[in-house]
Amino acid sequence: DQGERMEEEKRVKRRIVLVPVPAQGHVTPIMQLGKALHSKGFSITVVQTQYNRVTSSKDFSDFHFLTIPGSLTESDLKNLGPLQFLMKLNQICEATFKQCLGQLLKEQGDHDEVVCVVYDEYMHFSKAAAIEFQIPSVVFNVEMQDKLFPGLHPLRYKDLPTSAFGPIESMLRVYSETVNTGTASAVIINSASCLESLSLARLQQELQVPVYPIGPLHIAASAPSSLLEEDRSCIEWLNMQKPRSVIYISLGSLALMETKDALEMAWGLSNSNQPFLWVIRPGSIPPSEWTESLPEEFSKLVSERGYIVKWAPQMEVLRHPAVGGFWSHCGWNSTLESIGEGVPMICRPFTGDQKVNARYLESTWRNGIQMEGELEKEAVERAVKRLLVDEVGAEMRKSVVDLKEKLEASVKSGGSSCSSLDNFVNSLKTKNF
Numbered sequence: 001d002q003g004e005r006m007e008e009e010k011r012v013k014r015r016i017v018l019v020p021v022p023a024q025g026h027v028t029p030i031m032q033l034g035k036a037l038h039s040k041g042f043s044i045t046v047v048q049t050q051y052n053r054v055t056s057s058k059d060f061s062d063f064h065f066l067t068i069p070g071s072l073t074e075s076d077l078k079n080l081g082p083l084q085f086l087m088k089l090n091q092i093c094e095a096t097f098k099q100c101l102g103q104l105l106k107e108q109g110d111h112d113e114v115v116c117v118v119y120d121e122y123m124h125f126s127k128a129a130a131i132e133f134q135i136p137s138v139v140f141n142v143e144m145q146d147k148l149f150p151g152l153h154p155l156r157y158k159d160l161p162t163s164a165f166g167p168i169e170s171m172l173r174v175y176s177e178t179v180n181t182g183t184a185s186a187v188i189i190n191s192a193s194c195l196e197s198l199s200l201a202r203l204q205q206e207l208q209v210p211v212y213p214i215g216p217l218h219i220a221a222s223a224p225s226s227l228l229e230e231d232r233s234c235i236e237w238l239n240m241q242k243p244r245s246v247i248y249i250s251l252g253s254l255a256l257m258e259t260k261d262a263l264e265m266a267w268g269l270s271n272s273n274q275p276f277l278w279v280i281r282p283g284s285i286p287p288s289e290w291t292e293s294l295p296e297e298f299s300k301l302v303s304e305r306g307y308i309v310k311w312a313p314q315m316e317v318l319r320h321p322a323v324g325g326f327w328s329h330c331g332w333n334s335t336l337e338s339i340g341e342g343v344p345m346i347c348r349p350f351t352g353d354q355k356v357n358a359r360y361l362e363s364t365w366r367n368g369i370q371m372e373g374e375l376e377k378e379a380v381e382r383a384v385k386r387l388l389v390d391e392v393g394a395e396m397r398k399s400v401v402d403l404k405e406k407l408e409a410s411v412k413s414g415g416s417s418c419s420s421l422d423n424f425v426n427s428l429k430t431k432n433f
């Protein structure tokens, strides 16, 4: 009967192994996925490389963390771009991950069986071990799906993903090799059908395995996993600002800015007369280590109405009533977080899927202003005023609040993402892969 079944479920605790990419934008959602799966009764083991590790904190006190050996040379670390770094890491970690998984299987008890390896799409070395030990492996895709289907409305040629993490072909190759050759059992996606239903449907058609859109994970299962120290003094500064008056500026964990753009930005922000909170990561305006070697006018421009931090508690900032807009590089996490808090955006994408996200924000969801071409102070000033002062900004706020409500509904009981997560969990429990 039901009582007995529940007792049995409690005894048979199943373990899921997560393999994150050592980059903030990928670590955050996979740890949230871990939280979501843990709340469904699974034990979680996180296998990490020695680069950019999440450490066990009170938020993950029930998780089990393992680090696999393998390091790149000093010169590789200095010279390789993000994609080459990941390719090298994949080569180095294939054997050590096999060893690690083998050991885990040896040690597992009857009630703690490893049922699945969920790996970030860029950590494809994981699949060799999963194949060897005949454990289902699942690809976790953290980004928007339309990057895979360039032909789809509303994308233009210039919106197509490029560089940094590699050209679109490499992403497609990873997909088709991993998924359609039958080595992956399923794909989990940090998105919701209300955001991109057409491309999710198309992805499901192209792949021969189930696709589970279960996002946005930051709403479904919040799990703070910042790799850098957050400067909380900006919250006190925000407390002193008027409601919806502040523009928050952050370009995520990887994007770099040229000195001349930083200056145009500072001029434009200053001329807009709006208060601004600007995240400048150390090293993000090379060759300056932080802001000290920028021309003197920079600090003059930002000192009056601006507040600068090296890294912010972004979710808390977006949720703050003083924040009226988000100037963003449109990374997928930042995009989901901004929509999730009902904050309209100014979109200044750099690479990868960011251009796709920016195009969607402006033309499909209608809650963003795209900044294209050279960055000039007049354009910066105009965009900030349009978003924070003009009628157009108020309309965008309405659209984004609508979308926020849809996203919240999708992760609640009966919503599309919530059902999708349940379907995934059931297929694991019934070993239906």
Ligand code: UDP
Binding pocket: 024, 025, 026, 028, 226, 250, 251, 252, 253, 254, 255, 279, 310, 311, 312, 313, 314, 315, 330, 331, 332, 333, 334, 335, 337
């Ligand atoms: N973030 C943060 N503090 C900051 C800037 C960014 O906590 O000052 C977080 C942000 O909330 C998001 C992540 O870093 O979860 C950035 O991920 P995204 O996909 O937006 O961009 P990426 O860093 O991958 O380019």
